[in-house]
Amino acid sequence: MKLTVKAEEMLAGEHGPARQWAVQHQLQVGRMFDAADMVAVSQAHMMADPESIGIAGVELVEGFASLPEQQRRVVIPMITDPRGVDLNYYDPLGQTEAMADLERRFIAACRAMSIVMTNTCINYQTVMPPVRGDHVAYGDTGVVIYSNSICGARSNFEGGPSALAAGLTGYTPRYGYHLEQNRKATRRFVVEKQPQELTEWGVLGAVIGRLAGSYWQVPVIEGIERIPTSDEAKHMGAAMASYGSTPLFHIVGITPECNSLADVDAENLPVERITEQQLSELRGSFGAQGEKVDVVVFAAPQLSLVEMQHVAGLCRGRQKHSDTAMLVCTPASVYTDAKAAGYIDDIENFGGRVLQGTCFYQQYAREIGEANGWTRLLSNSTKIVNILGGYGYKPALASMQECVDAAVAGEIL
Amino acid sequence: MSLILKCHPGIGSKVTGEALVANDNFSARYDLDRIKGIFSRPQHALAGQSYVDKILVLNTAKGGVATAWMLYEMASRNMAPRALVLNSANTIIAQGAALAELPLCDRFEDGDITRLIKTGDQLTVDPDGGVVSVGCL
Numbered sequence: 001m002k003l004t005v006k007a008e009e010m011l012a013g014e015h016g017p018a019r020q021w022a023v024q025h026q027l028q029v030g031r032m033f034d035a036a037d038m039v040a041v042s043q044a045h046m047m048a049d050p051e052s053i054g055i056a057g058v059e060l061v062e063g064f065a066s067l068p069e070q071q072r073r074v075v076i077p078m079i080t081d082p083r084g085v086d087l088n089y090y091d092p093l094g095q096t097e098a099m100a101d102l103e104r105r106f107i108a109a110c111r112a113m114s115i116v117m118t119n120t121c122i123n124y125q126t127v128m129p130p131v132r133g134d135h136v137a138y139g140d141t142g143v144v145i146y147s148n149s150i151c152g153a154r155s156n157f158e159g160g161p162s163a164l165a166a167g168l169t170g171y172t173p174r175y176g177y178h179l180e181q182n183r184k185a186t187r188r189f190v191v192e193k194q195p196q197e198l199t200e201w202g203v204l205g206a207v208i209g210r211l212a213g214s215y216w217q218v219p220v221i222e223g224i225e226r227i228p229t230s231d232e233a234k235h236m237g238a239a240m241a242s243y244g245s246t247p248l249f250h251i252v253g254i255t256p257e258c259n260s261l262a263d264v265d266a267e268n269l270p271v272e273r274i275t276e277q278q279l280s281e282l283r284g285s286f287g288a289q290g291e292k293v294d295v296v297v298f299a300a301p302q303l304s305l306v307e308m309q310h311v312a313g314l315c316r317g318r319q320k321h322s323d324t325a326m327l328v329c330t331p332a333s334v335y336t337d338a339k340a341a342g343y344i345d346d347i348e349n350f351g352g353r354v355l356q357g358t359c360f361y362q363q364y365a366r367e368i369g370e371a372n373g374w375t376r377l378l379s380n381s382t383k384i385v386n387i388l389g390g391y392g393y394k395p396a397l398a399s400m401q402e403c404v405d406a407a408v409a410g411e412i413l
Numbered sequence: 414m415s416l417i418l419k420c421h422p423g424i425g426s427k428v429t430g431e432a433l434v435a436n437d438n439f440s441a442r443y444d445l446d447r448i449k450g451i452f453s454r455p456q457h458a459l460a461g462q463s464y465v466d467k468i469l470v471l472n473t474a475k476g477g478v479a480t481a482w483m484l485y486e487m488a489s490r491n492m493a494p495r496a497l498v499l500n501s502a503n504t505i506i507a508q509g510a511a512l513a514e515l516p517l518c519d520r521f522e523d524g525d526i527t528r529l530i531k532t533g534d535q536l537t538v539d540p541d542g543g544v545v546s547v548g549c550l
Contacts, residue, residue: 028424028511033504052442052479054486139478159481162508176504214473215503245475245503362479366446387476390443390454 001030001173002037010169016071018064022165029162030173038171039135039178043077045123046115046163047139049084049362050102053160058106061164065109072113074167079118079127080110081140082302082329082359089355094371095364115167119357120331121301124151125230127333132256135178137166141241142234142301142383148248150233152256154178157215157247176215177247183257185220185250187212188269193276194225198235198307199399200279201228202382205236207278209244220250220258220266227254231304238301239382286385286397288412292323294374296352296407298400299329299360300384305337307400312343314404315350321410325372326352329359352407360384365391378406415548418521418529423540424507425516430495432534432547433467435459436527439497439506440476441483450492468496468538470530474506484509496538498545500526516540 003011003023010019011027026038050058064072085095085103107117118127121140124147130136132152138144139158147153156176158166166172176182189208195201212219219240228236240246250258250266261267298311308330320326328347330338335356338344344354355363361384369375369392377393379385380403385395396412406412435458438444446453450465474480484506487493496516497506510517516538523529530536530547537546 025508025511029504029507031422032424032502032507032511032517047478048482049479052482052486054482054489056486056489057482060485141477156504157478159478159505159508161481161485161512162504214501216501242476245473361442387443389456390445392453 001027001035004038004171007038007169007171016067018067018072019168022168025161025165026169026171026173030175033173033175035173035175037174039174040170041076041135041137041166041172043079043128043130043136044074044163044167045079045081045138045140045143046160046167047081048106048160049082050099050106051084051362051364053106055102058102058109061106061109065112074114075170076167078115078167079123080115081119081121082362083119083357084363086355086358089353093368095368099364118331121359122234122304122331125234125304126331137163137172139163141247142238144247145237145241145249146234148177149237149250149255183248184218185264185266185269186217187219187272188266189219189221189272189274191221191223191274193279195232197399198232199380199382199397201232202235202239203279203283204274205239206243206382206386207274207282208249209240209242209246211272212244212246215245215247217246218248218250219246220252220261220264222252224251224254231307234301235382242383242386283397286395288376288394288396290411291376292411293378293406294324294376295372296324296326296403297360297377297379297384298403299327299379300381300387302359303328303330303334305334308334308338308343309341310400311404312346314401315352316346318350318408320351320407324407324410325374326350326407327360328352328354330354330356332356361387361391369393378403378412415546418523418526418545418547420518420522420543420545421520422543423516423518424510425496425514425540427537427539427541428496428516429535429537430466430468432470432530432532432536433459433462433464434470434527434530434532437471438473438475439469439471439499440474441480441487443476447483447487447492464494465492466495468498468536469494470498470526472527473499473501474503478505481505481509481512484513484515488513488515498526498530498536498538518543518545
């Protein structure tokens with residue numbers, strides 16, 4: 001893999017051990033995927049909740065953070081994915097002081113490296129959306145699929161270590177979705193039923209992701225009659241990435257790289273229909289009508305201000321059931337606006353709790369569930385119900401309205 | 414006699430061990446109880462089985478980006494698989510393997526690796542050489 005003169009210096013250790021580690025890491029990954037060289041990136045976004053990184057990962061980053069300033073600073077704007085602990089609200093959730101301490105240590109290390117703690121998986125809505133053709137090093141599969149597909153940016157799934165390496169070098173290996181030829185469609189789907197609200201967009205994304213089934217497949221979708229809102233595209237993409245490891249999709253006539261099938265070389269691909277039955281089957285696998293619900297969760301992805309407004313409107317003047325908890329996850333920036341608008345009060349007067357800068361499945365979901373005796377979880381996120389089965393939950397899926405109604409009734413309606 | 418399977422050059426150092434095989438996928442967050450060292454997602458083909466010190470032979474990498482950190486964390490507690498052998502890796506698992514120094518190979522010339530290797534087979538995984546050998550050494 002060809003390196004720039006600067007990267008060769010970093011590899012030789014002339015810019016300190018952190019940048020040397022970063023180039024070594026990038027060389028290993030680049031070779032695996034036959035990268036010819038590196039590409040400059042304008043931003044990095046790092047997924048790094050303490051549950052994933054553990055003590056070992058925190059110690060690694062603390063080692064970098066302890067270096068002299070010119071050796072530890074990231075060289076491009078670098079932001080973070082949700083935290084695992086809301087330091088204003090963790091004891092009542094059953095999170096321990098040890099978890100909070102690990103989080104505090106990691107935040108201090110990131111700040112020393114000039115990483116901005118945005119703690120969000122919706123940075124494309126709240127921080128700085130990438131521009132078409134913009135090469136970026138983003139983590140969080142939902143961030144990558146939205147940025148690639150809706151914004152037309154260029155990113156692979158960069159896990160925390162690789163995003164950190166990109167922040168330290170300003171480059172990432174040029175492979176995968178940084179290359180134009182890999183962005184053409186490989187599967188062609190025709191939608192027979194129009195999705196209406198957020199969960200239906202999520203279910204559609206999940207069905208397509210499951211069929212596409214690999215990081216290296218690019219779905220092109222026909223038959224969508226209405227331009228999705230940013231929140232709808234967010235739910236669709238997050239679910240597709242979760243079920244299929246899919247980093248990029250096109251919608252004919254809607255997404256920026258696909259005015260026509262010809263733009264993505266899809267004219268001769270066989271047509272696969274997405275039927276109402278396929279959508280119902282996926283949704284039906286997360287049904288649990290009549291069962292008591294322990295916790296209702298709005299997260300994955302974090303809620304935008306518009307979603308906060310909707311949840312607040314559904315909660316206003318009502319009271320949740322005493323045996324059912326409700327959690328809402330949003331970044332601190334949205335929380336501030338939602339507080340000023342009165343939405344936080346609406347949700348808290350209902351009996352719900354709004355967490356800042358976390359996302360439920362990234363915050364020790366297993367330990368929280370065990371501490372609170374939560375098993376039956378209800379959400380409008382098609383992504384989160386896919387994840388939480390492995391964490392000991394029995395997840396169920398419903399629309400935002402149905403979720404709030406279930407929180408009032410204490411059971412799934 | 415041993416069977417020689419050629420693949421794309423991978424990540425990490427040469428290692429030998431016992432195979433644990435399934436025609437299913439891999440995500441450290443979605444599929445595992447990393448404390449107990451077992452597959453925990455009920456729908457997973459290896460649900461309930463220990464992966465610790467096994468050479469996992471699976472189809473592809475699924476799910477989110479967490480695996481990139483989690484392999485390193487698992488390795489720090491000696492609770493990681495010994496190596497990963499996949500039909501098709503994604504970027505996250507490659508990044509995680511690089512950080513954790515966990516051998517990883519994918520893209521085999523002779524077809525579906527989950528059919529060519531059986532649970533209990535003794536494997537030698539040589540990522541630099543792009544070779545996995547099955548059977549007696």
